[in-house]
Amino acid sequence: MNLHSDIIIVGAGPAGLSFAAELAGSGLSVTLIEKHPLATLQNPPYDGREIALTHVSRETMQRLGIWQRIPADEIYPLRDAKVLNGQSSYQLHFPPPTQALGGPADCLGFLVSNHNIRKAAYEAVAELDNVTLLCDTGVAAAQTDLQQACVTLDNGNTLNARLLIAADSRFSQTRRQLGIACDMHDYSRTMFVCRMKHTLSNRHTAYECFHYGRTIALLPLEEHLTNTVITVDSDKAAEIEAMSPEALAASVQQQLEGRLGEMELVSSIHAYPLVGMIAARFYGTRCALVGDAAVGMHPVTAHGFNLGLASADILAKLVLEAERNGKDIGAQSLLSQYDTKHMLHAKPLYHGTNMLLKLFTDETPPAKLLRNVVLRVSNNLPPLKKLITKQLTG
Incomplete structure (x- = not known):
């Protein structure tokens, strides 16, 4: 059995789902592969993690129809932040900003449980006609060439596409199969x-x-x-x-x-x-990495998903522009541009965080x-x- 779509996404976590949501109404056919069963996507279990979302991330999630699906009483304002060192009572204080995206602000950002983000992102994507979701399905092999990307599933089926997206965690097997190295800490x-x-x-x-x-x-x-x-x-x-x-x-x-x-x-x-991780590059031949598959941040700032959401947003905008202009959505020049844009923000943030952690531990x-x-x-x-x-x- 041989299936085909324009884009294959491996991993239906928040970053993979967000990338799929970005492609709503584009006419691009998307196949989303997830190893967990559908019931887990529909009702993700509480996992203890609270995600700090920036004003920019809120705006992106609103545009994708994700933010509106999160229960309003489970979105918690993060007014300000303080840092303490050792036994000292001295505090590094970050007060509420006076300005943020969209106008005045009275908080640094928002705290939302990870399981609520996952559920809302799934619900937004489940309504899209151009997305096919294959749950309870693993990827046995992934490879690409100049013409296409090819994924072999655990059941032996193969799927071909113009572009392959790895969004399957910082321990991504897809990234490894594509031959993209990483610096893991x-x-x-x-x-x-x-x-x-x-x-x-x-x-x-x-x-x-x-x-x-x-x-x-x-x-x-x-x-x-x-x-x-x-x-x-x-x-x-x-x-x-x-x-x-x-x-x-x-x-x-x-x-x-x-x-x-x-x-x-x-x-x-x-x-x-x-465990922290940054890939040596965020793309290969007809493939790209988003979310934690590209950069897995230490959770000290609780901001890892902001970076993952940004990666999906940057890549999706380039893909949509190429499709509108009749260009190749898997072209090396497009993927290289994504790599440059995302690396510009991700690399200093990743290494800067690690440097501060080394000092403060x-x-x-x-x-x-x-x-x-x-x-x-x-x-x-x-x-x-x-x-x-x-x-x-x-």
Whole structure:
């Protein structure tokens, strides 16, 4: 059996679905391949992850019909953000911006649960006539040449297309099959995510607490409900896993010195080994990488999906322009242009994040001193602070 479409997308995560949604009304036929069953796409399970969305991402998601499908009472404003270092009470503070995309702003961005983004993105794509979704289906092999891209499914069927898109995670097998190398960084740390209720208001303020030995990030949801992210060296992960819900909440409360009052675990706990990745290039012959298949960010800023959404948006605009002008949507020149545009933003963000993480998880005396200096300089240089705020807001 031999199927054919204009574009094949491997991976129906948020980035792959967003790219498919960009092609609505284009006349391009799209085949979307996903290893998970349809029921999982329709109702993705809660996975503990909260995604910080910029004003730019909100505008893109509104245009794609995704934002409107997220329950309004589960979109949480992120008013401002603060960074703490070690035992010092000094705070690097990012206040609400005065301006963002579309006009005045009163918050840095928005927090939305990953499972809600996935569900809304699926619902937007499910209504499109030009998208065929193949669920519960794996890719056995992927290859391309100057004429076409070819994918062989686990069941032996082959699909041919003018362009192949890999959107199947930072551990993308499709990227590997296409011969695109990557720089993968194992941080040797494990992240635990859960929701905690507390007696004092979080004031819709996010905190990144680089305490010695254990990092805690606080992502405000409701006024008395916060997504709590605990990061430890992986050899200490078993200690966290062995804690009772009461003991874990008490340990976080103690580490925060009662900043949020009494704390209570109110959700399941999810653990993720931290691995970052950036591909050596974001394209090959008649193929391109989007989302985490291109860049898998460390979640310290919770902004990884903003980068993935940007990659889908950049590539889709180039593809749509080529199609309108009767040009080849898989041309090397088009894909090279995508690579240049996305790499310009992704590469410095990826390496810059890694550099800061290395500094703020280094507990040698010189590093501790430098960490304090970096916070104070960032806080007291308006141009630098404005630049960082622009990154946070998109």
